[in-house]
Amino acid sequence: MQIGPCFVLCARPPFAYPVRLAMTRAHILTDADTSWRSEILATFRLAWPLALANLLQMLVHAVDVIFVARLGELELAASSLGISIFGLTMWAFSGLTGIVAALVAEELGRRRHAVREVRRSVRMGLWLAVLSGMVGMVICAFGEEIMLATGQQPKLAERAGDFLAIILWAMVPMVMSNVLRSFVSALGRPVFATSITALALGVSVLANYAFVFGNLGAPAMGLEGSALASVTTSLFILASYVVAIFGDRRLRRYRIFGNWWRPEWHRFFDLIRVGSPVMVIILAEAGLFSGAAFLMGRIGASELAGHTVALQIAALAFQVPFGVSQAATIRVGYHYGADDHIAIGRAGWSGIGMGATFMCFTALLMITAPDLLLRIYVDPSLASNGAMVEFAKQFMLVAAAFQLFDGIQAVAAGALRGLQDTRVPMFIAIFSYWVPGYGVAVWLGFYTPYQGLGIWIGLATGLIFAALLLITRWTRRERLGLTWSHT
Numbered sequence: 295m296q297i298g299p300c301f302v303l304c305a306r307p308p309f310a311y312p313v314r315l316a317m318t319r320a321h322i323l324t325d326a327d328t329s330w331r332s333e334i335l336a337t338f339r340l341a342w343p344l345a346l347a348n349l350l351q352m353l354v355h356a357v358d359v360i361f362v363a364r365l366g367e368l369e370l371a372a373s374s375l376g377i378s379i380f381g382l383t384m385w386a387f388s389g390l391t392g393i394v395a396a397l398v399a400e401e402l403g404r405r406r407h408a409v410r411e412v413r414r415s416v417r418m419g420l421w422l423a424v425l426s427g428m429v430g431m432v433i434c435a436f437g438e439e440i441m442l443a444t445g446q447q448p449k450l451a452e453r454a455g456d457f458l459a460i461i462l463w464a465m466v467p468m469v470m471s472n473v474l475r476s477f478v479s480a481l482g483r484p485v486f487a488t489s490i491t492a493l494a495l496g497v498s499v500l501a502n503y504a505f506v507f508g509n510l511g512a513p514a515m516g517l518e519g520s521a522l523a524s525v526t527t528s529l530f531i532l533a534s535y536v537v538a539i540f541g542d543r544r545l546r547r548y549r550i551f552g553n554w555w556r557p558e559w560h561r562f563f564d565l566i567r568v569g570s571p572v573m574v575i576i577l578a579e580a581g582l583f584s585g586a587a588f589l590m591g592r593i594g595a596s597e598l599a600g601h602t603v604a605l606q607i608a609a610l611a612f613q614v615p616f617g618v619s620q621a622a623t624i625r626v627g628y629h630y631g632a633d634d635h636i637a638i639g640r641a642g643w644s645g646i647g648m649g650a651t652f653m654c655f656t657a658l659l660m661i662t663a664p665d666l667l668l669r670i671y672v673d674p675s676l677a678s679n680g681a682m683v684e685f686a687k688q689f690m691l692v693a694a695a696f697q698l699f700d701g702i703q704a705v706a707a708g709a710l711r712g713l714q715d716t717r718v719p720m721f722i723a724i725f726s727y728w729v730p731g732y733g734v735a736v737w738l739g740f741y742t743p744y745q746g747l748g749i750w751i752g753l754a755t756g757l758i759f760a761a762l763l764l765i766t767r768w769t770r771r772e773r774l775g776l777t778w779s780h781t
Contacts, residue, residue: 333640337621337648343484345617347475350491352613354498354527361502362520369517372453375446376521379437379454380430380461382580387426387465388472389576393569394419395476395620396627396711397561402480403631409548412477416550418562419473422569427466434462453517460521464528471528474535480624481545483538490534494527501526571720572711578720582727582756589739589749597746600685604750607667607686608693608700611656615649615701619708622646626712635777642709642768646702653701660694689750696754703761706768713776715767722763731756 355377362373394415401411433440438455442448478486500510501523508514515522539545583605590601622645629637659667664687668674674683710719735752738744744751771777 330640330644333625333637334644334648337618337625337641337644340479340482340484340624341618341621341645341648343488343617344479344620345614347484347487347491348613348617349610350488350495352610354491354495357495357498357502358520358524361506361523362517365506365516368450368453372450372457373517373520375441375450375454376437376457376461378584379440380434380458380465382577382584383430383433384465384468385580386573386576387423387430387469389572390426390569391419391423391469391473391565392476393565393572393711393714393716394473395480396568396623396714397564398477398480399624399627399712400631400714403628403634405632412481413548413550413552414558414561415565416473416477416548417554417556418558418565419476420470420550420554421557421562422565423469423473424466427469430465430469431462434458434465457517457521460518461524464525467525467528467532471531471535474532474539477548477550478535478539478542478545479620480627481548483542483545484621486535486538486542490531490538493534494531497530498523498527568714568716571716574720575707575716575723578724578727582731582753585732586735586749586753589735590746593739593745593749596681597685599682600687600689601746601749603668603671603682604686604689604693606671607660607690608697610670611653611697612700612704614652614656615704618645618649618652618701619704619711622705622708623712626709627714628712630713630777633778635772638713638771638777641712642706642771645705645709646765646768649701649705650698653697657694657697660690660697664690685746688747692747692750692754696757699754699758699761703757703764706761706764709768710764710771710776713771715771715776718767719764722767723760726759726763727756730759 358373358377359370363370397415398412401408401415404411435458437458438451441451441454446454475487478484502520504510504512505515505519505522505526506517507519512519536551539550587598587601587605590598622642625641625645626638629641665674667690668683668686672679672683672686707719707723710716731752733752734755735749738748738751739746742748767774767776
């Protein structure tokens with residue numbers, strides 16, 4: 295479930311050594327060195343900083359909500375509408391460009407001319423980030439018209455349009471930062487993603503404090519100030535990645551900003567070919583959950599409020615398997631480039647097991663301590679929250695039931711991405727989310743007494759189908775010829 299916002303190691307990670315040393319060791323690894331234990335540790339060392347960065351990124355966006363909420367209901371609603379357009383567009387293009395991690399990992403595993411090939415992939419990834427980000431800016435520029443076309447109130451659409459007119463300038467820096475995050479993570483520096491996002495959290499707090507309410511000598515800009523704070527934070531993140539890359543000896547030797555004007559069209563279209571299905575998957579999944587909110591709104595306001603809170607808790611839990619999925623893409627991609635079929639299987643299954651284990655833990659929490667989780671967002675003891683809390687607890691029981699499948703589908707998709715297998719998973723996602731998933735949600739939600747609970751059963755159905763189909767494809771990877779590198 296790719297919901298929520300998405301962007302440093304105890305012991306050295308598998309890619310933290312200079313390339314020559316890492317590749318020399320690859321020739322002398324013993325069976326003990328390549329055991330399941332070593333693969334699990336390597337995946338964990340790569341995954342935990344990425345998962346923590348994902349959680350911190352959610353806090354960065356939560357800061358915006360906290361400040362805007364003080365401006366009133368209209369401003370908060372306008373901000374939410376604007377972010378729905380900006381966020382979905384930005385995440386779709388981040389999926390498109392984030393595939394650079396799989397290509398870089400393959401090139402490191404293949405070892406032949408790794409520095410040159412990695413540089414080409416990252417350079418074209420940055421090109422694609424700029425071009426796709428500019429498309430996203432155009433979409434946001436017509437945000438008011440889009441919202442009016444969907445039946446939003448004119449005043450609300452106007453304020454959301456004002457918000458989008460400023461925050462759209464954060465689009466290109468955010469998508470570029472996603473490429474640089476993929477690069478540093480594949481090169482064994484996921485700690486940079488964690489550190490930079492943690493610093494960005496502080497920048498976001500200061501910028502919102504200054505621009506929203508007119509502190510620290512800045513003008514009081516209200517809603518527009520929150521948008522400007524997001525732009526400031528995005529530029530800080532991009533600049534921080536650039537500084538980190540130039541300041542790290544191993545990353546600097548790839549000279550990814552050298553000859554930035556030189557096109558590598560074959561690599562550019564490889565990124566589009568492999569990354570476009572990932573973008574479609576994000577749109578399909580986000581569409582399912584956005585559609586569920588619209589369905590829930592037709593049932594009742596309390597049901598919609600409970601749905602929103604329960605979904606935020608599920609999204610928070612998802613950030614960990616999402617980080618494991620990113621790590622699995624890199625680990626599988628590295629072994630894919632090395633044509634090591636046994637190691638490919640170990641890397642994928644290690645990640646899948648790790649993601650599933652964590653989601654079993656979150657499922658247990660949702661069942662045994664729902665009030666503890668709800669307190670992250672609301673006060674369950676307030677009488678005014680009574681109906682919302684009861685609905686949220688019902689929905690969390692369903693969320694607990696599908697946690698395992700959510701973790702499996704996320705990491706299995708990441709492992710397949712490491713094999714650059716994205717086209718069939720795209721069709722799996724579209725089918726799973728929109729045929730059994732949305733179909734069951736509509737049927738149970740409106741043609742049975744289950745109503746809101748039925749909509750959540752529909753969400754669970756979509757995730758279960760996706761998990762079973764993706765894990766089947768991963769299991770059959772050898773038979774389908776997915777493990778043979780095309781280079």
